[in-house]
Amino acid sequence: MRVVALLMSAGTGSRFGAERPKQYLDLRGRPVIRHAAEALLADGLVDALLPVVGSEADATLVARLLDGLPVLPAVRGGATRQASVRAGLEALAAAAMPLGTVLVHDAARPCPPSGTVKALLAALEAGAAGAIPALAVTDTVKAVEGGRITGTVPRDGLRRAQTPQAFRLAPLLEAHRAALAEVTDDAALLEAAAPVVWLPGSEDNIKVTYPEDLAKIEARLMPATFPAMGTGFDVHRLVPGRKLILCGIEVPHPLGLDGHSDADVGLHALCDAIYGALAEGDIGRHFPPSEAEWKDADSARFLRHAAGRVTARGGIITHADVTLICERPKIGPHADAMRARLAELMGIPVARVSVKATTTERLGFTGRGEGIAAQAAATLLLPPG
Ligand SMILES: Nc1ccn([C@@H]2O[C@H](COP(=O)(O)OP(=O)(O)OP(=O)(O)O)[C@@H](O)[C@H]2O)c(=O)n1
Numbered sequence: 001m002r003v004v005a006l007l008m009s010a011g012t013g014s015r016f017g018a019e020r021p022k023q024y025l026d027l028r029g030r031p032v033i034r035h036a037a038e039a040l041l042a043d044g045l046v047d048a049l050l051p052v053v054g055s056e057a058d059a060t061l062v063a064r065l066l067d068g069l070p071v072l073p074a075v076r077g078g079a080t081r082q083a084s085v086r087a088g089l090e091a092l093a094a095a096a097m098p099l100g101t102v103l104v105h106d107a108a109r110p111c112p113p114s115g116t117v118k119a120l121l122a123a124l125e126a127g128a129a130g131a132i133p134a135l136a137v138t139d140t141v142k143a144v145e146g147g148r149i150t151g152t153v154p155r156d157g158l159r160r161a162q163t164p165q166a167f168r169l170a171p172l173l174e175a176h177r178a179a180l181a182e183v184t185d186d187a188a189l190l191e192a193a194a195p196v197v198w199l200p201g202s203e204d205n206i207k208v209t210y211p212e213d214l215a216k217i218e219a220r221l222m223p224a225t226f227p228a229m230g231t232g233f234d235v236h237r238l239v240p241g242r243k244l245i246l247c248g249i250e251v252p253h254p255l256g257l258d259g260h261s262d263a264d265v266g267l268h269a270l271c272d273a274i275y276g277a278l279a280e281g282d283i284g285r286h287f288p289p290s291e292a293e294w295k296d297a298d299s300a301r302f303l304r305h306a307a308g309r310v311t312a313r314g315g316i317i318t319h320a321d322v323t324l325i326c327e328r329p330k331i332g333p334h335a336d337a338m339r340a341r342l343a344e345l346m347g348i349p350v351a352r353v354s355v356k357a358t359t360t361e362r363l364g365f366t367g368r369g370e371g372i373a374a375q376a377a378a379t380l381l382l383p384p385g
């Protein structure tokens, strides 16, 4: 393993003031920390991420939010950012990995631009002990005491530090171990003793500090999107001797649905709605019934795939609505559990998922209890093109 990035996520976001730390909040359908993680990995130069988190519960949460990415088991941080970084560095040192280089990045900075990691690593290759992105100060800087201005600070030699910051692991760890004062970034610990260079940062690399920062990031960075809507419909026959799986939940019932997979009719209709909105065919195109691999398969993987296709296309699922059509079983008592499961599989808040049901007044095959039908609609926001 060559380069590990510490993903700093142990802060409480007190200035932001949300119920949850800001790095776990939603930014256009994905948590802030997931944007940060994907951006760090995008250029293929970071081998793994090491999240530094505030609690055991957050470690579990982060593992879920970063599912599918190369992530090491999270480490517990400390009361300050500096203590948290040190905890991450100590964990790397203790793991005795053949690791020379470490990046330190705020999970609250979701959009480090592409090319940043490459430029920082090149600066280390060229001999620097550390390299950081930084921006010129464009406003006149005042020194103040209370309400009174006491001076004007020459700004030419000033820069605003950003993350990710890249370092040789050994000198950074040594500097953290020797630190006597509290600092707000890692370069501060090394810069007096070893060459730390700055590279041009980006105004797009905003740190979420206050609520308005989230809106700024949305406005600056997210490409214009257009809404896409898809519908799906599916039917499976009810037979004895099979479990009844509906919208990812096992529902107690004397009959189950028959099919090649687990025959989860609601989940299949929803997959087709998502594939439809993407204009990417239907579930049978992605998971052909002729393939033995999908025999009795848990349909959860189909929905994860469909949601993954939306992410791969740079889109988000804004809403999903499933209607189950049957006389029995009664869906109402299970609807909330179904919504929660579908939301989890799609990686979106449960408030954006609806599950409801209707009968056909005992008419037709659903009315006679021979099968269950489902229809679904999904709305997405997709980038143009
Ligand atoms: N004890 C801490 C404090 C901060 N951080 C992380 O360092 C980054 C930058 O810190 P900041 O913006 O100051 O975050 P918070 O400390 O959460 O914010 P606040 O100061 O408003 O409480 C964030 O990703 C934060 O999670 C950390 O890992 N451990």
Ligand SMILES: C[C@](O)(CO)[C@H](O)COP(=O)(O)O
Pocket: 081, 106, 160, 161, 162, 163, 184, 185, 186, 207, 209
């Ligand atoms: C490390 C940092 O992101 C550099 O800008 C920043 O200093 C950390 O957050 P804070 O708001 O300064 O505590």
